[in-house]
Structures are given as C-alpha cells and as structure tokens.
Amino acid sequence: xxxxxxxxxxxxxxxxxxxxxxxxxxxxxxxxxxxxxxxxxxxxxxxxxxxxxxxxxxxxxxxxxxxxxxxxxxxxxxxxxxxxxxxxxxxxxxxxxxxxxxxxxxxxxxxxxxxxxx
Numbered sequence: 407x408x409x410x411x412x413x414x415x416x417x418x419x420x421x422x423x424x425x426x427x428x429x430x431x432x433x434x435x436x437x438x439x440x441x442x443x444x445x446x447x448x449x450x451x452x453x454x455x456x457x458x459x460x461x462x463x464x465x466x467x468x469x470x471x472x473x474x475x476x477x478x479x480x481x482x483x484x485x486x487x488x489x490x491x492x493x494x495x496x497x498x499x500x501x502x503x504x505x506x507x508x509x510x511x512x513x514x515x516x517x518x519x520x521x522x523x524x
Contacts, residue, residue, distance in 0.1 A: 436479040
C-alpha cells in the first residue's frame, strides 16, 4: 500500500506562483509514474502533469507553458511548480501513483486546494 500526502496549496492572485509537493511512503517502486490531477467543482478530474522515473514528462495543453513537474526518486517525492496562475487553475489538486501517462494508478492523495482569486 502506498500513502501519498500533498502540501503547498493555498490562495494566490492571478499571475502568482505556487509549488505543490507530494511525499510517497509504503510499498513504492520508483519505476512507476507519478502524476498530478485536478478537479474543479462540477468538472471532470483531469491530468495536469505526469513524470516517469527517468524524467520524461507529459502536460495538459492548458498548463504546458506554465507548470513544471519534477521528481526526486531518492525521496519518493514529486513536485509541481505552477507559475502565471489563472483563475481557471482553481481546483483541488491530487497526487497519483502507479499509473501511466494516460490512465491513473490506484493510489491517490487526499488533495490540496489551489485557489486563484479574480
């Protein structure tokens, strides 16, 4: 069983920045994909960014020029640097482990709220 704990969410103004962190513990295999998803009220949960153990990445088109995902395999931690935030980025952001670039894995964090005021 893998436990995921997100941190770093908060309230920011448009154009601001936040860095999210997700620390994993338990039966972890570093080869597996780690990812960030987000869900706004009334909307589908969507993939924001994902990273493989070797460092290759995938981004949603809406964030690819503003967000950066990275991971520290030794620390079993994944990060999401979010710059130039927009009100439409407002959502609960969830860490995910064990999936692919296209399908989420079975381990989810509890979520961290990101609010971009307008």
